[in-house]
Amino acid sequence: MPVIYLIRHGQASFGKEDYDQLSEPGWEQSRILGRALQNQSLGFPRAICGTMRRHVETAEATLGELGLAKEWHTDTGFNEYNHSELLAVDWPLATDRAALTQWLAQQEHPRKVFQARFEQALRPLADRRRRLQRKLARLS
Secondary structure, three states: OOOOOOOOOOOEOOOOOOOOOEOHHHHHHHHHHHHHHOOOOOOOOOOEEOOOHHHHHHHHHHHHHHOOOOOOEEOHHHOOOOHHHHHHOOOHHHHOHHHHHHHHHOOOOHHHHHHHHHHHHHHHHHHHHHHHHHHHHHHO
């Protein structure tokens, strides 16, 4: 029976100028994943990944550890949406990368603070989606 593994990319370079690349822990996570998958009966695997740099680097490291050719198909459907635009709706600081990086560096827990801001930015979108779904359901 065919098996599908959905694998998220390794840790990106949070707070760096080029976020869309694996950090050193992200490269190691991807290599560890490849070693762990060696114990699976993968048959004839077909790798598909997004087109973002961290997606490609994860595929490269994982397939390399598996001893497989570093060949994959790409699909932009796995790429992320523009988080900066979403954040900027009610957090203008998010549009200024340098200022945002400086502000995050001053926070005791920058990842937690960023995550909380991101969730806050997504809430109105999720609420609008639910309202639209209810309206469409009433029209059906």
